Amino acid sequence: MQRDKDEITLNKWLLLLALFTTLLIGFEFGRRLYVEDQLKEPQQAARIGRNGGPSIPPMEPEAPPLYRVIWELMSEEENEE
Numbered sequence: 001m002q003r004d005k006d007e008i009t010l011n012k013w014l015l016l017l018a019l020f021t022t023l024l025i026g027f028e029f030g031r032r033l034y035v036e037d038q039l040k041e042p043q044q045a046a047r048i049g050r051n052g053g054p055s056i057p058p059m060e061p062e063a064p065p066l067y068r069v070i071w072e073l074m075s076e077e078e079n080e081e
Helices: 005-039 066-080
Strands: none
Touching: none
16 A cells, blocks of 8 residues: 555645644743743852851051052142141
């Protein structure tokens, strides 16, 4: 018995339909996972300071800003004259 040409074509169409359906489902599933991952807030890395304690930023800088140092030096020179 020989197969009909329509049967081979129908099988090809069914395989293509199954392939595209699988790809579409995979795409939708991946997109949902990606969107859910984007909605989660990123975890902030633990900041560890000296001696294993929490890192606390300094309240005041250790040195004054450079523009203030230059301004004070210029003011001292003007006062000396």
